[in-house]
Amino acid sequence: MKQEIDDLVGLLDGAASNATSIEQLSATSKFGLAQAYAMQKMLIDKRLARGEELSGLKLGFTSKAKMQQMGVHELIWGRLTNAMVVVNNGELDFSKYIHPRAEPEIAFRLSKDLADMNISKPLECISGVAVAIEIIDSRYKNFKFKLEDVVADNCSSAAYVLGEWKEPETSVQNLAITMKQNNDVVQMGNSDAILGNPVESLLTGLRLAKEYRVPLKNGMVILAGAATPAVYFEQGDRIVVTAENLGQVQLSSY
Ligand code: OOG
Ligand code: MG
Numbered sequence: 001m002k003q004e005i006d007d008l009v010g011l012l013d014g015a016a017s018n019a020t021s022i023e024q025l026s027a028t029s030k031f032g033l034a035q036a037y038a039m040q041k042m043l044i045d046k047r048l049a050r051g052e053e054l055s056g057l058k059l060g061f062t063s064k065a066k067m068q069q070m071g072v073h074e075l076i077w078g079r080l081t082n083a084m085v086v087v088n089n090g091e092l093d094f095s096k097y098i099h100p101r102a103e104p105e106i107a108f109r110l111s112k113d114l115a116d117m118n119i120s121k122p123l124e125c126i127s128g129v130a131v132a133i134e135i136i137d138s139r140y141k142n143f144k145f146k147l148e149d150v151v152a153d154n155c156s157s158a159a160y161v162l163g164e165w166k167e168p169e170t171s172v173q174n175l176a177i178t179m180k181q182n183n184d185v186v187q188m189g190n191s192d193a194i195l196g197n198p199v200e201s202l203l204t205g206l207r208l209a210k211e212y213r214v215p216l217k218n219g220m221v222i223l224a225g226a227a228t229p230a231v232y233f234e235q236g237d238r239i240v241v242t243a244e245n246l247g248q249v250q251l252s253s254y
Contacts, residue, residue, distance in 0.1 A: 004029065005031070005035070005038075005039060008025050008029060008039060008152070009039050009043050009046070012025075012043055012153055012154075013043055013046050013047075015098070015139035016137075016139055016158075019095065019096055019097055020098065021098050021138075021140060021141045021142075022139055022141065023140070024140050024146065024149045025149050025152060026146045026149050031152075033148055033151065035148070036147075036148040036149075036151035036152040037151055037212065039152040040078060040079070040153075040155075041079075043154055044079045044081065047081055048081070052081040052082060052083045053081060054081055054082075054214075054215065054216075054217075054220070055080045055081055055082045055084070055085065055220055055221060056079075056080040056110075056216065056220040056221035056222055056223070057077060057080060057205050057208070057209055057216060057220075057222050057223075058078050058079075058080055058134070058155060058157060058205075058222070058225070059075060059076070059201050059204060059222070059224055059225040060075070060077065060078065060155045060156075060225055060226075061073070061074060061075050061076055061225065062194045062195045062200075062201050062204075062224060062225030062226075063189075063193040063194050063195075063226060064193065065189065065193060065226070065227065065228050065229050066103075066226050066229060068229075069229040069230065070150075072145075072146070072147050072150060074147055075225075076147070076150060077155065077204075077205065077208050078154040078155030078156075079154060079157070079214065080157060080220075080221060080223070084157060084158065084159045084160055085161075085162075086135075086159050086160070086161045087161070088161055088162060088163055088164070088250060089250050089251075089252075090161065090251060091251070091253065092135065092251055092252070092253040092254070093253075093254065094234075094235035094236075094253045094254065095235075097137045097158055098137050098138070099138070099143055100135050100136070100137040100158060100232070100233065100253075101135070101136050101137070101143070101231055101232050102133055102134070102135055102179065102181075102230060102231055102233055102239045102241075103133070103134050103136065103179070103187075103226035103230035103231070104131070104132075104177045104187065104189065104227055104243070105131075105132040105133065105134045105160070105223045105224060105227075105241075106129065106130075106131065106175075106194065106198045106201075106223075106224045106227075106243065107129065107130045107131070107132040107160075107162050107163075107222065107223050107224070108128070108129055108202045108222045109126060109127050109128040109129075109130070109165060109219065109220075110125060110126060110127070110216060110218055110222070111124065111125060111126050111127035111168070111218060112124075112125065112218050113216070113217045113218050114206065114209055114210060114214075114215065114216040114217070119203060119206050119207065119210075122199055122202055123169065125202070125206065126168045126202070127168055127219075128165030128167065129165070129166050129167075129168060129246065130162050130163045130164060130165050130166060130246060131163040131177075131241055131242070131243040131246035131247060131248065131249050132160055132161060132223060132241070132249055133160065133161045133179075133241050133249055134157075134223055135158045135159035135161075136155075136156035136230055137156060137158035137159075138150065138153060138156045139153050140153065160221075161249050161250070162249065163241075163243075163246060163247050163248060163249035164247055166247070170245055170246065171245060172191055172197070172224075172245075172246075173191060173198075173199075174190060174191065174192050175190065175191040175243045175244040175245055175246065176188070176189075176190060176244045177227050177228065177241065177242070177243045177244075178241070178242050179228065179239065179241045180238075180239070180241075181231060181237055181238070181239055182238055186231045187228035187231060188228070189228035190227060191227055191243065193227040194224050194225050194226075194227050195224075195225075198224040201222070201224035201225055205224075206222070233253065235253055236252075236253060236254065237252070237253055238250065238251070238252045238253075239251045
């Protein structure tokens, strides 16, 4: 079993490194959700051993729109690393991904280490809020997976871009969000699609980090989950996400 799990994690790691999709692991191996989270940790530990650094945590399937698009109806979470960061207005090397999709996100920046936080006072736990773009790139063929598959695959995490940080007091409730692909508006949504209020996502992320001992530190980021379905984009495309109160964030691909 241990060898099999190591091999499955190796398959996911190889798929991400070589930008080559693989069959769903659940098609041929039986493993549960707890095992999937353990595999996710093993997968990220490989990246950390290669010199990447943990940069935060992301939530997934925090909106009905995303659940419906992907057919998974449970909240999931994954780990972010510094290798996933693309600067605002920066460029993404399309050849490094399998079939990337973009989605609009809200990001929180932590103001202290998790160990020093009082989660009942969320405003004190953050030093900023920002609009963000997340690039997801399932390592599975046709971007199709079951819950355990996507969790083991670190929730399809591939890259993220953060807009300018705004004051922590900036309201993230009931914000209109739009995503443009080149000159077309491809998604419109509202921040309240994220668990009724993105702050709920922040709190959920902090609770999960405590439960699973994810060593979140001052300055790290929590991505709240997309408010709208994700969109495929092509090499050369430009993605722009705008959120009321938070401004704009942009990414091009080459
Ligand atoms: C899983 C990741 C979901 C979100 O914001 O809901 C996610 C996927 O859709 O491939 O990042
Ligand atoms: Mg996301």
